[in-house]
Amino acid sequence: MLEWLGDDAQSSKACSSKAHGSSVTEGLADLYRSKLLPVEKDHLFHQFYSPELTDADFASAPMVLLMGQYSTGKSTFIRHLLQRDYPGLRIGPEPTTDKFVCVMHGDSDTTLPGNALVVDNELPFTQLSHFGNAFLSRLECAKLSSPVLEGLTLIDTPGVLSGEKQRIKRGYEFEAVVKWFSDRVDMILLLFDVSKLDISDEFRRVILACSGNDHKISILLNKADGVSTQQLMRCYGALMWSLGKVIDTPEVSRVYVGSFWDEPLKNENLRELFEKEENDLYTRIAQLPRTASVRKVNDLIKRARLAKVHAILLDYFYSHMPSFFGHTKEQERMITDITQIYNEISVAKGLPLGDFPDPRMMQKLLSTMDFSTFKPLNADNMKELDNLLSVDLPKLLQLIPEEQSRLGVSAAAVSQVAGAASPFAVMKENGNTEQSVYQGQWMVAPNVDEYKAEFEALEPNAGKITGQQARDKMIESHLPSNVLHRIWSLADVDKDGFLTLPEYALAMHLVHLKLEGQDVPATLPDSMLPEGLK
Numbered sequence: 136m137l138e139w140l141g142d143d144a145q146s147s148k149a150c151s152s153k154a155h156g157s158s159v160t161e162g163l164a165d166l167y168r169s170k171l172l173p174v175e176k177d178h179l180f181h182q183f184y185s186p187e188l189t190d191a192d193f194a195s196a197p198m199v200l201l202m203g204q205y206s207t208g209k210s211t212f213i214r215h216l217l218q219r220d221y222p223g224l225r226i227g228p229e230p231t232t233d234k235f236v237c238v239m240h241g242d243s244d245t246t247l248p249g250n251a252l253v254v255d256n257e258l259p260f261t262q263l264s265h266f267g268n269a270f271l272s273r274l275e276c277a278k279l280s281s282p283v284l285e286g287l288t289l290i291d292t293p294g295v296l297s298g299e300k301q302r303i304k305r306g307y308e309f310e311a312v313v314k315w316f317s318d319r320v321d322m323i324l325l326l327f328d329v330s331k332l333d334i335s336d337e338f339r340r341v342i343l344a345c346s347g348n349d350h351k352i353s354i355l356l357n358k359a360d361g362v363s364t365q366q367l368m369r370c371y372g373a374l375m376w377s378l379g380k381v382i383d384t385p386e387v388s389r390v391y392v393g394s395f396w397d398e399p400l401k402n403e404n405l406r407e408l409f410e411k412e413e414n415d416l417y418t419r420i421a422q423l424p425r426t427a428s429v430r431k432v433n434d435l436i437k438r439a440r441l442a443k444v445h446a447i448l449l450d451y452f453y454s455h456m457p458s459f460f461g462h463t464k465e466q467e468r469m470i471t472d473i474t475q476i477y478n479e480i481s482v483a484k485g486l487p488l489g490d491f492p493d494p495r496m497m498q499k500l501l502s503t504m505d506f507s508t509f510k511p512l513n514a515d516n517m518k519e520l521d522n523l524l525s526v527d528l529p530k531l532l533q534l535i536p537e538e539q540s541r542l543g544v545s546a547a548a549v550s551q552v553a554g555a556a557s558p559f560a561v562m563k564e565n566g567n568t569e570q571s572v573y574q575g576q577w578m579v580a581p582n583v584d585e586y587k588a589e590f591e592a593l594e595p596n597a598g599k600i601t602g603q604q605a606r607d608k609m610i611e612s613h614l615p616s617n618v619l620h621r622i623w624s625l626a627d628v629d630k631d632g633f634l635t636l637p638e639y640a641l642a643m644h645l646v647h648l649k650l651e652g653q654d655v656p657a658t659l660p661d662s663m664l665p666e667g668l669k
């Protein structure tokens with residue numbers, strides 16, 4: 136359902152893997168090492184803020200972080216997006232996911248425990264080792280082959296429960312981990328269940344941990360088919376109201392309303408809206424590989440500006456230490472007066488106050504340090520850093536549109552409908568791997584005769600019914616359109632946009648199987664086609 140590129144699966148693979156190893160990301164890694172890292176090292180940047188960046192931090196696929204209170208449908212959403220389960224996936228009405236799971240592309244299905252994940256230098260998770268063993272035992276990587284994951288990594292998270300007990304039981308700082316991820320991901324999806332809109336204190340803290348990354352937040356109002364249209368409108372209002380108390384400007388975040396799974400809709404009234412919303416969301420997600428390059432450059436700009444201010448700040452502390460006596464006293468004075476010092480430096484050097492680090496955080500860290508061990512500014516290194524900010528990074532930003540067109544990443548291709556003939560004009564199927572019970576044969580084969588009367592009642596013309604006629608009939612099942620679309624793609628065997636009786640029988644048989652709880656097969660080998668279609 137989420138096809139990265141046009142029709143040609145092969146070329147799409149080639150392009151999407153190239154997209155992360157692109158010249159922009161390589162250029163960024165080189166610039167970081169030659170022009171920013173020296174300043175970071177001179178002035179203990181890694182002790183104050185975040186560790187040294189690795190090549191994997193630059194080359195990694197874009198990431199989407201899914202968060203929500205328990206049972207809001209996070210894991211189900213991932214299954215829906217991938218059209219299959221990830222290894223180790225558990226779904227249920229009780230709190231089920233108890234780990235952070237990095238769901239990423241791999242040639243075969245495997246899971247990797249947190250300890251192994253954080254020592255893999257090829258992956259952008261090495262810094263997570265700082266959160267300690269209690270966290271690592273709650274971290275996992277699930278690898279699987281999926282076209283969606285070729286351009287994207289998904290982070291499933293444990294549902295947020297309310298209550299102090301859960302906090303203590305965890306043994307690691309949930310919010311700090313969320314902050315780490317939210318700084319690095321490209322999109323944060325906050326899931327809500329229409330029937331449980333209250334935001335617990337715990338979840339509020341988790342959302343607050345994302346602050347500074349508010350622009351990455353999208354909201355997903357899930358299970359929306361479970362209420363009437365009128366109730367839904369009320370829910371929407373109530374959600375914005377409660378979010379307004381947590382996020383500064385919740386109206387800026389896009390809210391996607393729908394029911395993100397493959398089951399029949401409980402309320403048909405809003406089918407069209409849900410389809411459009413789902414389509415919009417998937418188009419947004421499909422565009423992430425493209426926007427990720429811009430995000431990476433912007434993140435580096437942010438980091439470089441902070442490193443500059445930080446270097447000047449530490450140089451100030453160093454040069455204001457008395458030469459002989461009164462070290463401790465002077466140091467304490469500077470820590471107390473830190474905001475005044477910020478102002479002084481801001482004016483003297485023309486640096487915006489917004490670039491300065493949180494003064495309380497600085498006061499805490501500085502209180503354990505000896506200012507006389509800091510280094511004065513290295514003029515050459517600072518010149519390189521200024522050059523990075525004023526010349527190199529802006530130049531790199533300009534390169535991005537060109538690179539994107541070369542890679543051929545086209546948003547239009549993503550939301551393109553599969554074969555104009557499909558009356559379920561939603562999304563493309565994704566050619567996923569066969570995970571179902573079929574394995575090339577029916578348990579109960581479709582019986583064409585059974586559907587004859589039904590088919591005749593639709594008044595076929597020259598032995599065929601139109602896509603529209605089939606649509607009206609198939610929609611009676613209340614199945615969501617993406618499922619009906621997949622069924623249609625399998626049943627319209629000759630792809631002429633019409634259904635003959637055997638094709639119709641095949642379609643309705645698949646509809647009935649789906650309603651009985653079986654998955655729609657990914658492909659139908661000839662041996663599974665009814666008589667008359669082989």
Ligand SMILES: Nc1ncnc2c1ncn2[C@@H]1O[C@H](COP(=O)(O)OP(=O)(O)OP(=O)(O)O)[C@@H](O)[C@H]1O
Nearest residue numbers: 205206207208209210211226227228230231232294
């Ligand atoms: N769109 C939907 N409409 C109705 N029910 C749904 C929908 N999506 C998921 N569910 C049901 O909600 C329950 C919770 O789903 P799921 O386990 O995916 O949630 P979760 O957010 O991952 O939960 P946890 O935080 O506990 O891991 C399951 O019983 C699932 O079948």
Ligand SMILES: [Ca+2]
Nearest residue numbers: 209210231232
């Ligand atoms: Ca889950």
